[in-house]
Structures are given as C-alpha cells and as structure tokens.
Amino acid sequence: MDLLEVEKLKTQALTDLDLVDSLTKLEEFRVKYFGKKGLVTVVTKDIVSLGADEKKALGRALNEVKSVIQGSMESKKLELEKSIPSQLPEFYKSLPGTRPEIGHLHVITQAIREIVDIFKPLGFTRVRYPEIDWEYFVFEALNIPEEHPARDEWETFFVDISRDEKYGRTVITPHTSSGQVREMLKGNLPIRMLNISRCGRRQADVRHLPTFYQFEGLVVDKGINISHLKGVLNYFVKNFYGPEREIRLRPYDFRFTEPSFEVDVLCSNCLGAGCSLCKEGWMELGGAGVVHPKVLEYGGIDSKEYSGFAFGWGVERTYMMKSGTQIDDIRHLFANDVRFLEQF
Ligand code: FA5
Secondary structure (H helix, E strand, O other), X not given: OOHHHHHHHHHHHHHHHHHOOOHHHHHHHHHHHHOXXXXXHHHHHHHHOOOHHHHHHHHHHHHHHHHHHHHHXXXXXXXXXXXXXXXXXXXXXXXXXXXXXXXXXXXXXXXXXXXXXXXXXXXXXXXXXXXXXEHHHHOHHHOOOOOOHHHHHHOOXXXXXXXXXXXXXXXXXXXXXXXXXXXXXXXXXXXEEEEXXXXXXXXXXXXXXXXXXXXXXXXXXXXXXXXXXXXXXXXXXXXXXXXXXXXXXXXXXXXXXXXXXXXXXXXXXXXXXXXXXXXXXXXXXXXXXXXXHHHHHHOOOOOOOOEEEEEXXXXXXXXHOOOOOOOOOHHHHHOOOHXXXXXX
C-alpha cells in the first residue's frame, strides 16, 4: 500500500459515487467502501501493520481521502432526497385521502336525545312551547299572582314590548313549566308531556347559565298520585346514571305543586365528599311535585276528577352529574372551546 494506491482508491470511489442515482444504490456504495469488508476499511486495517513513518504518512492521506468520500456521500444523499418528490407521479389514485374532520352533535343535544329516549317507552311525547312567552303562562296560570314574592326566584328577563291586557308582560321563559297550562289547554287527556326547551335567567356562575335547557314532565290522568312521580323519577335516574346512583327528595315550596320537592343526586364530581360545584355532596337537579288543583283549573281540567304530577330539571346539570364527565363548571358547556367539546 502506498500513497498512489490511496489516491487511486479516492478516484475510484468518486467515479462510483457519480453513478449512484438512488438511495438504495447509495447504501450499496457505503457498504462497498465502508462496510466491514469495505475497500476503505480493509486499507485502514492494512496500515496498522506498517512501520511508524509510513503509517503516519499513509494514515494522514487515508483520513483525507475518507473525509472527501464521506463529504461527497452526504451531498449525494441530500441531492437524492430533494429529487424524490419530483420522481413521484403527481397523483396516486390508490393513495387513501386525508379525511376531512367531521364534527358531532353538541353534548347537550346528545343529552336531550338520550332523555327523550328514556321517557319514550313510558308514553311521554316531546313537545315545545314558545321560548318567549306571556308572563301569564310563566307565573299567573301557575298560581303565582303578580307581586307574589315567589316570582323573584325566577330572575326573569323581560322583553321590552307593550303589555297585553290579559296576558301581561312578555318574558324569556325562565322555566319550562310555562308549557304546563298550554298543554292542558289543548284538551287532550290523559297527558304525558315532555317539554324540552331553552330557558333564560339573570344568573351566571359555576352552576348557573343565563340560558340553559330544562326538561319538564307532566302527567295528568285519573288516580295519579305521588308514588307515580317517585317511580318515574327513579326510573329515569337509574336509566340515565346507572342502577347504583341514588336520589333524594327534599320538601320544597313551589306554588304550582303541592306537595313539592327538590330532587338531588349524589354529586359525581366528589361522590358525596363536597366540592366547589355541589358544596355538600349532593347536586340539585330540579323540582317536582303533585300538580296544584288551581293549575289544573287554569288548564280547564276538573281537579276533582283528574290529578297529576310534574317535574322540571336542568338538562346541563343533569348531564354534568353523569359519572366520568368531570365537568366542574357549567359554563364550559357553552364556551364553544372545541378542545373541550371534542371530548364528548
Ligand atoms: C323550576 O324551574 C321549576 N319550574 C321546576 C318544577 C317543575 C317544579 C315542575 C315542580 C314541578 P328551579 O328554579 O329549581 O325550578 O329550576 C329547576 C332546575 O333547572 C334547577 O335545579 C337546575 O337544574 C336548572 N336551572 C335553574 N336555573 C338554572 C341556570 N341559571 N343555569 C342552569 N340550570 C339552571
């Protein structure tokens, strides 16, 4: 081995490299010169057996040759990588396309559909009544006369249009109970109504939205009593949350039901321990009770012959109490942050 041979090795390698026109061939080239038995590797090993002076001179020359070849290999690699796209046909017919993202129903729409499906087998039919209505149907016909302090609880938005002689002012319905008397006035008995609609109240915090949904059940028939109400609420809760979830009824005072209750479910966020959402382990889902005879009379129904029960719950609150949702602030539901909504 001498300097001339080292020089020849360089020339041969660069000539070979010139002919390389693909990444596969480049790899073959690397193996030919730098693989275990490659030409450069073998010469490097040979040098070890030479005398000190020769070793020094040839070693330096060989190192230079190696770095020239490796530098050229690197440039060749970049050049080949760049040219690859232009080597491909413009359009692969068989290449799977990128699927456009398809959205899905809003979580509250999904919840509404689930609620409807649970009540349907019991004979409840979904109805809708105006979301902007007379205060007559919102309060008066529900046994809450004008100036009665109970009206304050509904923190109502009033619409700035003139008052009607008979029906009073116009409001954004603060609850779906406004549909009760409207349903009765249709005159179809017995009644099994499920009124799901948007409501509005002057409220906003972790548990309150200015606009939210309620679902209102109303049953009017002969011989209806409180055990039917409890049976229906239990049936709903077991189907919506699962057999292990419990509800509790707290006595309350609604002017349109007697007796009246507020219905709570064990909080899914803290499982009864108490958290910022529920405060004391239970979350209020809504109200319920036996329809007040006066309300039946407003609806043109003979309260001696017929009786009924009603309940009105918030859809968002009810949904939030499903296990695993871990929604600790009701306002997330309508903040329209896609990262949040995508999870459901
Ligand atoms: C009522 O609205 C009664 N109409 C319920 C009723 C119907 C009682 C039939 C008896 C017979 P309440 O104001 O408690 O009751 O509201 C019921 C539920 O609506 C609440 O428990 C809650 O789940 C939901 N809700 C009320 N206000 C808001 C709000 N601002 N944001 C979100 N949900 C709300």
